[in-house]
Amino acid sequence: MKTILLATAFILTPVGMASAADTSEVLPVAATYDWSGAYVGAQAGYAWGNARVGQDFAPGSFDNYGWGYGPSGGFGGLYTGYSKQFDGGLVLGIEGDYSFASVKDTTLYRALGVDDPAFGGELELESVGSVRLRAGYAMDRWLPFVTGGxxxxxxxxxxxxxxxxxxxDAKDTITGYTLGAGAEYAVTDSWVVRGEYRFADFGRHTSQRHLIVNGAPLNPDEIELTTHDVRIGVAYKF
Structure with missing residues (x-):
């Protein structure tokens, strides 16, 4: 009987030692997603804003003579950029985007607070774009970020x-600044989806109208514009 017990103990001892060794091993940490790299994507969204085209023939005329607009509508286009992830999770990058737009409104001309029923106007944003810096904090496949430029x-x-x-009519391209925030999620190692909000302020710029029939210039106006938008996008990361 003693021989049997000793033999059993001798057989089980290596198994017990192996089990103890297994429990002391440190399990490998799952690899986290790396946000570094270049990417290109497509986006679509909805924008709304406030705008005024005012006449500037005399001091104070901008506020008292002109057209007030609340343009809104959709847009869609492309974006591309590059991001670099640093130790600790900080992600910095640069990005540019361009979209065709149909963001517009119609209104009546107003002088000293009174609408003129015989004189109207339409304002349409035909395209929008930006060049911005981005900063975010990587949470594995999630990346909340802020942006501006x-x-x-x-x-x-x-x-x-x-x-x-x-x-x-008057046609022109104006510049300003934009600020925004959003989040991205890496669905796979290469495909990334995002949602984002942005505000843009274009300040005030001179707006030169011309007669449609012969192109003759009229007295210059000024345009003042701010916009808000929400957008979604999907990108391929290289």
Whole structure:
């Protein structure tokens, strides 16, 4: 009987030692996602804003003579950029985007607080874009971020005789600044989806209208514009 017990103990001892060794081993840490690299993507969104095209023929005329707009509508386009992830999770990058847009509104001309039913206008943002810096904090496959930089918008302002139709317009590209925040999620190692909000302020710029019939210039106006937008995108990371 003693021989059997000793033999059993001798057989089980290595198994016990192996089990003890297994429990003391440190399990490997799962690899975290690396946000470093270049990417290109497509985006779509909805924008709304406040704008004023005011006449500047005399001091104070901008606020008292002109057109007030609340443009809104959709846009879609492309974006591309590069990100670098640092130790500790900080992610810095640069990004540019360009979108075709149909963000517009129509209104009546107003002088000293009174609408003119025979004189209207339409303001449309035809394209929007930006070049920005980005900063985020990597949480494995999640990346919340903030962004800011240069904003660009191309617009068309058309003035209309009612019921005669359009008689003059102005086309120009204006610049300002933009700030925003959002989050990205890496669905795979290469495909990344995002959601984002942005605010843009384009300040005030001179707006030169021309007669449609012969291109003759009219007295210059000024345009003032701010916008908000929400957008979603999907990108391929190289």
């Amino acid at each position: 240069l904003a660009v918008a191309s617009y068309k302002h058309t003035t209309t005789d009612i019921p005669g139709g359009p008689y003059a």
